[in-house]
Amino acid sequence: IDGVGTKYHLELVLEDIPDKDRTVNCTAEVLYHLGNKTTAPDVQFTIEGELKNADKADDVFYNRIKSLEKELVAENIPDSHGNVPPEMEPIRLLAWAASGYVIWQNSTENTKFQLAQIKHVKQVKRSDEYLEFDYTILLHEMVSQEIIPWQMTVLWHPRHGVQVTQDSQQPKH
Amino acid sequence: QFSTGGSNRPAIWLDAGIHSREWVTQASAIWIAKKIASDYGTDPSITSLLNKMDIFLLTVSNPDGYVFTHTTNRMWRKTRSRNQGSLCVGVDPNRNWDAGFGGPGASSNPCSDSYRGPRANSEVEVQSVVNFIKNHGNIQAFLTLHSYSQLLMYPYGYKCTEPADYVELDALGKAAATSIRSLYGTTFTVGSICTTIYQASGGSIDWSYDNGIKYSFAFELRDTGRYGFLLPASQIIPAAEETWLGLKKIMEHVRDNSF
Numbered sequence: 001i002d003g004v005g006t007k008y009h010l011e012l013v014l015e016d017i018p019d020k021d022r023t024v025n026c027t028a029e030v031l032y033h034l035g036n037k038t039t040a041p042d043v044q045f046t047i048e049g050e051l052k053n054a055d056k057a058d059d060v061f062y063n064r065i066k067s068l069e070k071e072l073v074a075e076n077i078p079d080s081h082g083n084v085p086p087e088m089e090p091i092r093l094l095a096w097a098a099s100g101y102v103i104w105q106n107s108t109e110n111t112k113f114q115l116a117q118i119k120h121v122k123q124v125k126r127s128d129e130y131l132e133f134d135y136t137i138l139l140h141e142m143v144s145q146e147i148i149p150w151q152m153t154v155l156w157h158p159r160h161g162v163q164v165t166q167d168s169q170q171p172k173h
Numbered sequence: 174q175f176s177t178g179g180s181n182r183p184a185i186w187l188d189a190g191i192h193s194r195e196w197v198t199q200a201s202a203i204w205i206a207k208k209i210a211s212d213y214g215t216d217p218s219i220t221s222l223l224n225k226m227d228i229f230l231l232t233v234s235n236p237d238g239y240v241f242t243h244t245t246n247r248m249w250r251k252t253r254s255r256n257q258g259s260l261c262v263g264v265d266p267n268r269n270w271d272a273g274f275g276g277p278g279a280s281s282n283p284c285s286d287s288y289r290g291p292r293a294n295s296e297v298e299v300q301s302v303v304n305f306i307k308n309h310g311n312i313q314a315f316l317t318l319h320s321y322s323q324l325l326m327y328p329y330g331y332k333c334t335e336p337a338d339y340v341e342l343d344a345l346g347k348a349a350a351t352s353i354r355s356l357y358g359t360t361f362t363v364g365s366i367c368t369t370i371y372q373a374s375g376g377s378i379d380w381s382y383d384n385g386i387k388y389s390f391a392f393e394l395r396d397t398g399r400y401g402f403l404l405p406a407s408q409i410i411p412a413a414e415e416t417w418l419g420l421k422k423i424m425e426h427v428r429d430n431s432f
Contacts, residue, residue, distance in 0.1 A: 017399075080247045082405030114398040116248065138248060140401060142322075143371050145265070145286045147248045172284070 005034040006109060016052055017093075024049045032109045040105045058158040061090040065123065065131055072123040072133075091121055095135055097162045098154040103139065105167075112142035119149065130155045136170065148172070175209050175228040183311050183431055184227040185424055186386075188302070189318040191266050191377070192250045193238025197394050197404045197412050198318040202232035204413035205420070218421065222428045226313070229305075235266055235298050248402065252296050256283035264290035267319075269299045272379035273331025278372035289375050299377075306381070314388035314427045315381035316420060321401050322370070323361045324393040325350050325419065328382040330366030331374040338387050339365075345426050346390065349419035356415045359395065366391065388427050392416060 001007055008030045016022040028045040064087075065072060077092050078084045084092055095118050103113040116138040124132040132155050139148045149170035155163040176182065189202035209228060212219040222228075233239050237253035251263030261284035268279035271293035279289035294300045306312050327342040329335075336342065346363040353361050366373060370393075378389040395404055395412045404412070 078400060078403045078405070080242075080403065082400050082403045082408075114401055116401050117403060140248075144280075145250060147286070 001031075003034065005032050007031045014047070014051075019052060022052060024051060041107060043104065055158065057090070062131065062158050068123070071125055073121070074118075075120045077118040077121070091133070092118065094133065094154060094156055094162065095121070095137060098135065098152055098164050099137055099139065099150075101162075101164045102137075102150060102152055102167050110143055114140045114142070116140040116147060124153075130157050130160070132156075146172075175213075175223060175230070177213070177223050179227075181309070181311055182225065182227045183313045184229055184309065185314045185316065185427060186229050186231075186306065186312050186381075187316045187318070187420065188231040188234045188377075190232065190239060191234040191298070191317065192319060193235045193242045194248050194250050194402045195318075195320040195394075196242070196402065197320045197409060199233050199239065200409045201318060201394065201413035201416055202230060204410060205417055206230055206232065208413075208417055218425055222424055225428060226424075226431075228424075229312075231302070234302070237298075238263070238266075250286050251288065252298055254290075254296060256288075257291070259283040261288075264288050264296050266296050266298050267377055268373065268375040269293060269296045270303070270375050270377050270380035272376060272383055273329075273374040276331050276374035278331060278374040287373075293375065302377075303380070306384075306386075312381075312386055313431045314423065315378060315386045315390075316388075316423065317377055317391050318394060318416070319391060320394040320404065321396055321398065322393040323359060323395060323397055324369055324391075325353075325361045325363045326366045326369050326378075326391045326393070328365060328379045328389055330370075330372065330376040331379050333365075333367040333372060335365065336382060342388075342390075345388070345423060348426075349390075349422040352418040352422045353415045356418055357411055359415050361392075361419070388423060390423060392419065 010028045012026050014024045014026050025048040026045060028043060031042040033039050074088055077088050096115055099115040118135060118137050120136040122134045124134055126132050135152050135154060137150050139150055141148060151170055152167040153165045155165055189198035213223050214220055235252055238249055238251060241249045241253055251265050253263055265287045268287055268289040274293040280287045282288060290296055294303055325346050327346055350361040350363050353359060362369060378391045382389040394416055395408055
């Protein structure tokens with residue numbers, strides 16, 4: 001689009017990871033702005049159908065974390081061999097959702113990011129109803145093949161969803 | 174080397190682990206080694222293949238990098254060579270081949286994960302293979318394993334123009350991808366490096382193709398990003414099994430068309 005940028009119309013299929021036979025169709029429009037590398041692309045989407053209700057699992061996870069005496073701390077999820085302890089699976093799913101935001105904010109037509117690993121995660125206890133986690137993740141950028149460490153502070157509540165309140169690229173060590 | 178005799182027979186080259194963090198490739202190569210050895214005498218296709226041709230399999234093309242992924246940094250990709258004038262270590266061994274070297278699709282920054290190196294073949298890991306292939310003189314196919322993305326690619330990477338043998342390579346690639354899919358339903362996308370993944374200069378299969386080895390293919394194995402480089406061990410054998418079907422399809426074609 002002259003003077004504006006490049007718009008892509010996408011038709012995609014969403015797959016439910018825990019429930020692999022379940023798919024949902026989705027259409028989206030993505031507009032990459034001309035020239036401006038610091039603005040995230042505009043995204044509009046429509047989901048045809050409903051996403052699975054995960055309330056029960058969300059509540060179980062929420063209550064488990066809320067009742068921990070010591071703040072949760074973990075590293076290397078998955079580990080070098082691809083293992084994820086079952087109790088860490090929700091931590092990983094939360095990181096995926098949150099990293100999706102970070103990836104969106106930092107994407108251009110010439111990048112392709114994947115969440116490679118959670119290097120470190122630490123729970124930050126709060127007095128309100130939200131759960132807070134401080135993550136250091138590794139993003140894999142396909143085109144440059146770089147592994148980029150990124151810090152993100154993630155807030156979550158079963159009824160209010162995911163929020164990334166802070167995030168910053170970290171230096172390669 | 175897998176050989177039933179002869180002297181300097183036409184041969185197939187297969188390598189894994191040129192990028193050290195791609196652990197499913199070194200592991201798959203071990204499985205493939207056992208498969209080749211045990212299939213001789215039991216599988217008619219492999220038996221006839223090895224009666225005519227040799228197979229050379231390099232299971233760990235980047236040993237220094239591989240050690241480093243175990244001891245220090247699981248995400249290390251490059252070699253571990255020192256770069257003059259820089260604190261950063263290592264060269265991307267798949268940007269170091271003499272094919273479009275210096276062109277777009279590789280970095281001149283030693284700190285980059287796609288650093289091409291100070292000159293082509295600067296890395297001993299690359300020079301050794303180049304020397305071997307040139308000295309052998311009768312290599313008919315050059316196949317290399319990477320992860321991840323589930324792709325099956327032929328040249329070129331350093332330029333976005335089709336190779337002269339595009340029609341044959343594309344058809345063979347597609348046949349191999351169909352074989353791969355037949356086992357567990359895993360889909361591999363087929364195409365040239367430049368159109369499928371990105372422009373990348375100094376890559377191994379571009380070098381082998383431009384040096385007369387028509388059947389040059391690069392595989393990107395499982396998965397497509399869910400685990401990425403950290404593929405669980407439970408997926409190693411399925412990945413190796415399905416990849417083997419694709420490799421076999423290509424090797425059979427080489428056997429039947431080379432001479």
